[in-house]
Amino acid sequence: MFSIGTLSRHTGVKVPTIRYYEQMGLLPEPERSAGNQRRYTQKGVDRLGFIKHARDLGFAMAAIKSLIDLHEHPDKSCGAATDIAQAQLDNVRQKIARLQRLEHELDRIAQGCDGAGFAADCYVLTALSDHNLCKTTH
Amino acid sequence: MFSIGTLSRHTGVKVPTIRYYEQMGLLPEPERSAGNQRRYTQKGVDRLGFIKHARDLGFAMAAIKSLIDLHEHPDKSCGAATDIAQAQLDNVRQKIARLQRLEHELDRIAQGCDGAGFAADCYVLTALSDHNLCKTTH
DNA sequence: CTTGAACCTCTAGTCGCTAGAGACATTACA
DNA sequence: TGTAATGTCTCTAGCGACTAGAGGTTCAAG
Structure with missing residues (x-):
C-alpha cells in the first residue's frame, strides 16, 4: 500500500492533482488508513500512469474517462x-x-x-x- | 459614436468580451449615453482592433497591456x-x-x-x- | 406609442490544475 | 516512549480568457 505522496513520486503527478482526479471521477476512491489517509495499491499506480500518459498526450479529461471505461471493459469494441x-x-x-x-x-x-x-x-x-x-x- | 454591438460587429470581438477587456483594464471606460449605455469613438475601434490582432497572434493579456502602453507613449524605446x-x-x-x-x-x-x-x-x-x-x- | 432588439450589471461556470489555511496522522530518531 | 518533522486531511479560492444566464432597462423603428 502506497501513501498519496509515494504514488505522486512513482508517477510524477502532484499530490493535489491526484486528489483532483479522484474528485473528478478519473480515479476511484481508494481505501483509507485508520487515520483517514489514502492508501493505494499497484492498480492505483497503473491507473494514474494511464491518466498521466494520456494527459501528456493532450487528451481532455472527458476523453480520458471514456478511454478508462474502455480499458475496464475489454469486451467492448475498440472503435x-x-x-x-x-x-x-x-x-x-x-x-x-x-x-x-x-x-x-x-x-x-x-x-x-x-x-x-x-x-x-x-x-x-x-x-x-x-x-x-x-x-x-x- | 458606436454602440457596443456596432463595435463588436466592426471588430469581430463579442460583446461580453469587450466588457471583459474593459474590466481588465485593456480598454478605457468609454463615455455613456443618457441611459448608461457605452458609446465608443473611432479611437475605441482602433484600440480594440489592436487588442484583437494581438490576441489572434496569441499574446497574453499582460503582454498586450505592455504593448498598448508603448503604443500610447511613442517617445519610449521600442526595445x-x-x-x-x-x-x-x-x-x-x-x-x-x-x-x-x-x-x-x-x-x-x-x-x-x-x-x-x-x-x-x-x-x-x-x-x-x-x-x-x-x-x-x- | 408600442414592440422587440439591444443593452445594463451581476453571478457563476468552463478547464485543469495550483496555492493556502488550519487541523490531524504518521514516521524517524533519541 | 516522547517529540519533532514531515506528510496528509478538507475546504476554499485563484489562475487565464472568456462564456452563459438571470433579471432588469434603454433604444430605435414603425
Missing part, C-alpha cells in the same frame, strides 16, 4: 478508442497548423524592427495596429 | 515591444515543437489499431497503459 485517438490527432494537427501561421507572421513582425528606435516608429506596434500589414490570415 | 514579440515567437515555436512530438506519437498509436477488434486487444489502450511503448518523450 471508440481509435476514434478518440484520431480526434486528438486531428486536434493536434490543427493546432500545429494554426501555430505555424502565427510563427510566420510573428517572425515577420519581429524581424521588421530592431528594437533600437522609439515606439513611434516600431514596426511591431505598427503591424499590430494595422491588420492589412499581415501576409497571412490568423 | 520592450520587440522583446515581447520575440518572447511570443519563442513561445509559439516551443508549442509547435511539443505538439509535433505529440503528433508523431499519436499517429503511431492511432496507426497501431484498426478499431475493429475488442478493447482488450486495442493498441491505443495498450500504448497508454505502458509508457515504454513510446518512441519519444513527451
